[in-house]
Amino acid sequence: MIRFESVTKRYADGTVAVDGLDLEVPGGGITVLVGPSGCGKTTSLRMINRMVEPSSGRILIHDRDVADRPPAQLRRSIGYVIQHAGLFPHRTVLANVMTVPRLLGWDRGRARAAAMESLEKVGLTADQARRYPTQLSGGQQQRVGVARALASGPEVVLMDEPFSAVDPIVRAELQDEVRRLQRELGITVVLVTHDIDEALSLGDMVAVMRQGGHLAQFAHPAELLAEPADDFVATFVGRDRGYRALGFVDVAVTPSPVLTARLGESVPAGTGWVLAVDEVGAPIGWADATGWGGPLTDSRLHRLGTLAPAGASARTLLDAVLSSPSRRGVVVEDGRVVGTVGADEVLRALGTLR
Amino acid sequence: MIDSVGWGTLGELALRHLYLAGVPLVVGLLISLPLGWLARHVRWLGPPLVAGTGLMYTIPSLALFILLPLVLGTRILDDANVLVAMTIYTVALLTRTVADGFASVPSHVSQAATAMGYGELRRVVAVDLPLAVPVVAAGLRVAAVSNVSIVSIAALVGVSQLGSLFTDGFNRNAMGPIVVGVGACVALALLLDAAIALLARAVTPWLRRGVPA
Amino acid sequence: MIVSVWEWLVDPASWSGPGGILAQSLAHLRYSFIALLVAALVAVPVGLWVGHTGRGRWLAVNIAGAFRAIPSLGVLFVAVLLLLPRLRGELAFELPALIVLVLLAVPPILSGTYAGVQATDPAARDAARGMGMTGAQVLRQVEVPGAMPLIMSGLRAAMLQIIGTATIAAVVGMGGLGRFLIDGQASRDYAQMAGGALVVAALALAVDQALALVQRALVSPGLSTASAR
Numbered sequence: 110m111i112r113f114e115s116v117t118k119r120y121a122d123g124t125v126a127v128d129g130l131d132l133e134v135p136g137g138g139i140t141v142l143v144g145p146s147g148c149g150k151t152t153s154l155r156m157i158n159r160m161v162e163p164s165s166g167r168i169l170i171h172d173r174d175v176a177d178r179p180p181a182q183l184r185r186s187i188g189y190v191i192q193h194a195g196l197f198p199h200r201t202v203l204a205n206v207m208t209v210p211r212l213l214g215w216d217r218g219r220a221r222a223a224a225m226e227s228l229e230k231v232g233l234t235a236d237q238a239r240r241y242p243t244q245l246s247g248g249q250q251q252r253v254g255v256a257r258a259l260a261s262g263p264e265v266v267l268m269d270e271p272f273s274a275v276d277p278i279v280r281a282e283l284q285d286e287v288r289r290l291q292r293e294l295g296i297t298v299v300l301v302t303h304d305i306d307e308a309l310s311l312g313d314m315v316a317v318m319r320q321g322g323h324l325a326q327f328a329h330p331a332e333l334l335a336e337p338a339d340d341f342v343a344t345f346v347g348r349d350r351g352y353r354a355l356g357f358v359d360v361a362v363t364p365s366p367v368l369t370a371r372l373g374e375s376v377p378a379g380t381g382w383v384l385a386v387d388e389v390g391a392p393i394g395w396a397d398a399t400g401w402g403g404p405l406t407d408s409r410l411h412r413l414g415t416l417a418p419a420g421a422s423a424r425t426l427l428d429a430v431l432s433s434p435s436r437r438g439v440v441v442e443d444g445r446v447v448g449t450v451g452a453d454e455v456l457r458a459l460g461t462l463r
Numbered sequence: 464m465i466d467s468v469g470w471g472t473l474g475e476l477a478l479r480h481l482y483l484a485g486v487p488l489v490v491g492l493l494i495s496l497p498l499g500w501l502a503r504h505v506r507w508l509g510p511p512l513v514a515g516t517g518l519m520y521t522i523p524s525l526a527l528f529i530l531l532p533l534v535l536g537t538r539i540l541d542d543a544n545v546l547v548a549m550t551i552y553t554v555a556l557l558t559r560t561v562a563d564g565f566a567s568v569p570s571h572v573s574q575a576a577t578a579m580g581y582g583e584l585r586r587v588v589a590v591d592l593p594l595a596v597p598v599v600a601a602g603l604r605v606a607a608v609s610n611v612s613i614v615s616i617a618a619l620v621g622v623s624q625l626g627s628l629f630t631d632g633f634n635r636n637a638m639g640p641i642v643v644g645v646g647a648c649v650a651l652a653l654l655l656d657a658a659i660a661l662l663a664r665a666v667t668p669w670l671r672r673g674v675p676a
Numbered sequence: 677m678i679v680s681v682w683e684w685l686v687d688p689a690s691w692s693g694p695g696g697i698l699a700q701s702l703a704h705l706r707y708s709f710i711a712l713l714v715a716a717l718v719a720v721p722v723g724l725w726v727g728h729t730g731r732g733r734w735l736a737v738n739i740a741g742a743f744r745a746i747p748s749l750g751v752l753f754v755a756v757l758l759l760l761p762r763l764r765g766e767l768a769f770e771l772p773a774l775i776v777l778v779l780l781a782v783p784p785i786l787s788g789t790y791a792g793v794q795a796t797d798p799a800a801r802d803a804a805r806g807m808g809m810t811g812a813q814v815l816r817q818v819e820v821p822g823a824m825p826l827i828m829s830g831l832r833a834a835m836l837q838i839i840g841t842a843t844i845a846a847v848v849g850m851g852g853l854g855r856f857l858i859d860g861q862a863s864r865d866y867a868q869m870a871g872g873a874l875v876v877a878a879l880a881l882a883v884d885q886a887l888a889l890v891q892r893a894l895v896s897p898g899l900s901t902a903s904a905r
Contacts (some may be wrong), residue, residue, distance in 0.1 A: 111830075160806055185808030195803030199896030209807050241898030313875075314789040521836055522878040523843040525857050528872030533866060582853035608744045615747040619847060620861075626749060633753040640759070645750035 110264065111138030111157060116166035118152050118322070120296050126152040127322035134314075139291055141312035143305055149322030150301045154267055157299065158187045158305055170265065172174070185212050186256030188266030188296075192273050194250045196242040202228070202253050203238040209261045220260075226254070227260040230293075231286060248279035255287065257343075261295070268300040272307070274455055279431070279433070284311055309333070309353070317342050328330040331357030356423035361459035362426065364440040364448025370396075370405050378402030382435035385410055390445040392416065415439045426455050466630060467639030477647055480624040483545050483617070484610040485655065490546075491553025491616065492603060498554070498559020500587065511560045520555040524548065524613045528620045543619045551605050560602025563597030581585060600663035604656050611652040615644070625651070682865035685874070695855065697875055704879065707770065707845075708838045712778035715727040715834060718778070719785035720827065727793025728815050728821065736790055740783035748841050752776045756848050773845035780841055781834035788830020792823025821896055828891040832884055839880040855880065 111134035118127040134140045142150040155161040156168055159180040165207045168175050173423055196205050203224055210220035222369040228238050232254040242250055251271065258266050268287075272280040286355055288311060291298050308315045309330040317333065319341050326338040334354035337343035347353065369386045370376055372393075376383050380398040385405055387393055394410030401409075414433030416424045419442040429438030430452045437449035465473065467619070495516075502512040531544040568591045576590040615626030628644030631637075664671070686689055691697045726736045755772030763771060798821050805817045847856030858871025859865070 148897035158806060160802075181808045181810050183808070184806055191799055191803055191808035193799040193805070195797065195801075195823075197800050197818055197823075197878075197898075198797065198805070199898045201898065208804075212813070241896070243898060258802075287773055288840075407755065459784075481702045518877075519882070521840060521877040521884075523840045523854070523857065523873055523876050524853070525843055526869060526876070527868065528871055529861055530866070533870075552867065563751065604741075605744065608741065612745065612747045616749050616844060619844075620697065626747065627746060629747070629753050633757070636757065636758055638754065641750055641753050645747060648747040649742070649745045653742070654743070656741065 110134060110171060111299065112169045112172075113153070114169070116153070116155065116156060116163045117170060118149070118161060119164045122437060123460040125322055125415070126155070129161075129438060130322065131322060131326060132316060132323055132324060134297065136297050137295050137310055138313035139288070139300060139315065140314045142299065142301045142316045143303065143308035144318035144325075145320065146303060147320050148318040149327055150267055150303075150318050152322070154269055154299060154301045156186055157265075157267055158184045160184075160187060185209055185261070186265075190251075190254050190258045190266065190268040190271045190417070192270040194242075194254035196250055196253055196257075198242055200241075201238070202233070202240055202242060202245070205242065205253060206238075206257045206260050208450070213261055215261075216438065223262070224256070224260050227256040230259065231256045242357075246279075248275050248283065251275055251279075251283060252286070254282075255290070259290070259296075263296070265297045265299070268298060270301055270302060270303070270421050273304070280307075280435050287311070308374040309346070317345060319345075330387055335418075353424065355427065355459075356422050358423040358462070359420070359463070360423045360426065362450050362454050362458045364450050365454075367437065367439075367446065367449045369446060370404050372407065375404050376402055382437065383434075384446060384449070386446055392439050392441065397434075414438065418442065423459055424456060426450055427452065430455065464643055465622040467637065468643050472642065473647060476491060476566060476623065476625045476627060477651060479592050480611065480614055480626075480648070480651060480661055481655075482625055483622070484549060484614045484651075485609070487546055487549035487553050487654075488603070488607055488610055491557055491606065492599075494550070494554050495557035495561045496592075498558045500565055509562065515564060516555050516558040517556075522550070522551075524616050525619060527551070528617050528622070529546045540621055542622065544620075545614060545622050547662070548612050548617075549614060553610065556606045556609065557602055560593070560606075561599055564583065565591055565622050566597035567598045567612040568594045589635075593667070596663055596667050603663075604659050607654045607655040607659055611648060611655060681874070682730045684867040684871040690868075690871070697853075697856075700853050700855055701875065702841070702849055702880060703836070703882070704854075704876075706778070707774060707852070708835065708842055708883070711774050711836055711838050711842075712781055712831065714774065715785055716831060719782045719830075720789050721788025723786045723827075724815065724820065724823075726792060727790040728811070728819060731793075733790070734788060735761055740787045743779055743783045746779055748776045748780060749844055749847075750849060751779060752844060769845075769850045772848065773850055775843070776845075777842060780837050784833040784837070785827075785830045788826045788828075788833070789823060789873045790828030791821045791828075795826060796822035808862045818893060822899070824895045825891070825899060828887065828894065832887045835887060836880050836882055839876065843876060847857035885890055 112255060113130045113132040114125055116130045117125065119125050123342050130153060142153055144150050154162055157175065158165050159175055161235055166196055203221070207220045208225035210223050215223070215427055225235070225238065228363045233249065233252055233256065235251065237245065242253065244297055245253065272283050275283065283306065287298065300311065304318070312330055314327065314410055315330055315333055316327045319325045326333060326342045331347065331354060333342065334350045334357070337346060337350070343350070366386050371386045371388070372385060376396065376398045378398060378401055380402070383405070385394045385396055394413055396405055396409045397411065411434040414431070415429050416428040417438055417440050426438055429440070432452060433439065439449055439452055440447045498516065502509045527548040528544055529539070531547055531628060532539045532541065535543065535547065538544050572594065573586065573591060576586045581590065614624055615629060617624065618626030620631045625644050625647050628640040632640035632644070679763055693699065722736065726732045752772055754771070755775050759772055789843070800818055801814060802821070804814045809817065839844050842852055843854030845852055846858040852870055853876045856868050860869035860872060
């Protein structure tokens with residue numbers, strides 16, 4: 110849908126930022142450009158909305174050369190999110206989000222309605238809409254940046270290191286949010302990051318670029334991990350790529366039933382590990398009833414490991430096993446315990462693949 | 464045109480001008496350094512100190528030149544009046560600048576110095592002050608140029624310096640000395656400005672780019 | 677001394693009449709504001725242009741510096757000697773004084789304006805362009821509002837200097853509060869001089885406070901609540 114045709118960007122001082130890039134970004138998904146600094150990923154992104162003009166080659170959106178459209182008009186049709194959000198400090202959150210609709214000439218009422226709707230989509234309230242950007246946290250500011258890019262309903266949204274400046278917990282939230290919004294709206298997102306984990310977890314397709322503006326590999330994340338095109342990509346995706354590739358592997362493991370008990374219920378000694386659940390069947394902790402028996406109390410409980418949703422990848426299942434005190438990974442569906450799996454079962458299932 | 468004044472007289476007046484503008488610059492800086500530091504580090508003292516010293520700038524220079532003898536008990540033609548007045552203006556301009564300069568020192572650098580065991584005073588002198596030089600020097604340049612201009616007004620009360628050429632020329636309806644005086648004033652101001660800029664550059668070698676150590 | 681200054685200040689005769697404090701304050705204010713307006717009309721557009729394009733920065737810095745170096749008294753005399761034979765009436769004195777005050781006011785306004793534009797968050801500017809604002813829209817909607825605090829402090833600094841320096845206009849026979857200084861010196865009436873100086877300082881402060889109110893009205897609350905959560 111967005112096609113780079115032998116695009117090169119050479120600066121006046123002779124440095125080549127992007128060198129003969131050929132790339133076809135599919136419509137309706139998240140395509141990530143990833144690579145070390147100086148690999149030309151940001152330059153490539155900024156050439157899509159003509160913030161940077163290519164020295165040669167062309168970029169087409171829906172088979173239409175972007176160079177044929179006036180830059181300002183082109184940019185108004187494409188969402189744009191940047192690292193520090195770039196909010197206008199002198200305008201309220203609402204006025205910030207109304208920017209592009211107003212630039213497009215929408216009347217105030219329509220622009221306001223679109224902005225409110227967009228803010229709601231990213232989880233901000235009407236009360237927050239009235240505030241100024243400096244009165245929000247960094248993560249909230251970045252949400253406003255996303256809302257601002259979506260307000261006029263663009264088909265394509267460009268994101269340049271959108272989550273690099275926020276802490277890891279907020280970053281994970283924002284990543285989930287962007288993935289959800291992309292699926293919900295069916296938009297085409299092109300995202301630049303230097304973080305390979307972000308690229309692998311967020312991208313439907315990942316373009317790995319290397320210094321000098323060369324495309325090293327363009328592939329699905331699972332393929333990048335399983336079959337890196339060369340040493341550069343192999344090194345860049347990281348040392349434990351085999352283990353991380355399990356994140357994209359589905360294994361057929363049927364969870365075995367597990368002995369569960371509510372708090373207060375009596376557990377006979379010698380039962381072994383018992384999974385404590387609440388009244389709806391959600392897990393709350395493990396208790397070891399090997400050398401002990403009696404009514405189950407809070408103080409007897411060990412912390413749960415990570416939980417694997419039904420149908421989770423091999424990596425999630427293994428992590429549930431390894432983090433569990435009983436060495437049995439808890440599988441849940443809609444928050445309720447379905448059963449448990451063991452490491453041997455997962456490994457056996459892995460062994461039968463291929 | 465210089466002939467309308469004569470090189471000898473011009474040099475003499477320029478030297479006196481430099482003395483009347485330059486000495487208060489140094490004294491004013493020495494007074495502003497502790498004041499600016501106080502304004503930055505004693506929370507409740509900051510705003511009144513900066514506003515209070517800034518207030519002195521609103522007193523018209525002509526009034527200060529005439530009234531200081533009454534306050535100081537000096538004679539009207541005494542250089543001390545001009546020196547004190549110019550010191551007041553320098554402090555008025557520089558206290559805020561010095562406070563801004565200390566504020567421009569990255570807090571992680573100050574904290575690292577404290578963590579390594581610098582005492583307060585030693586840290587201010589060895590770490591904070593050098594790092595504040597660029598901001599302080601910028602303010603000092605403005606003060607220097609402004610001082611040179613204001614000193615010339617002292618000619619109205621009869622203290623001789625380059626401004627005397629203005630009153631002299633005006634009284635005789637002669638353009639020559641005035642133009643020479645203006646030119647000399649501008650030249651002196653720019654010279655002082657350049658000297659401070661060079662000095663600041665010399666004491667901050669770490670700010671020079673592309674020069675191997 | 678202090679008593680006689682006080683007596684001069686509270687004497688109704690000092691305040692009333694064509695040469696009184698009120699009339700001279702008004703005259704003083706009138707040409708101070710005219711000078712500020714003219715200087716702003718020159719310096720603000722130039723400052724915006726330099727800040728927006730990034731071109732001519734070196735020139736702007738040095739012109740501002742050179743203007744500061746010009747001695748007001750000398751320029752006043754030059755302008756009077758040049759213009760007096762060529763102009764008639766009040767204008768022959770008012771124009772030279774205005775020239776001096778405008779020259780004085782240009783540097784702080786110019787540097788405040790371009791520094792303000794340059795201080796605009798680069799990310800906000802990049803986002804503005806990326807969303808499809810034209811150069812003029814970026815200037816008007818992002819850079820000017822962002823620069824407003826520094827533009828206003830430039831205007832306030834300029835006005836403080838104008839009001840103080842406008843006193844020397846009395847040397848060439850103009851009205852304004854400088855009259856009390858010059859006439860007081862001539863007649864050795866120190867009470868009148870000190871009183872006049874106090875009135876000038878008070879006027880400068882009052883105008884500064886008025887401009888501070890204008891600043892509060894013009895600057896977006898979003899720019900001043902930086903630390904308020």
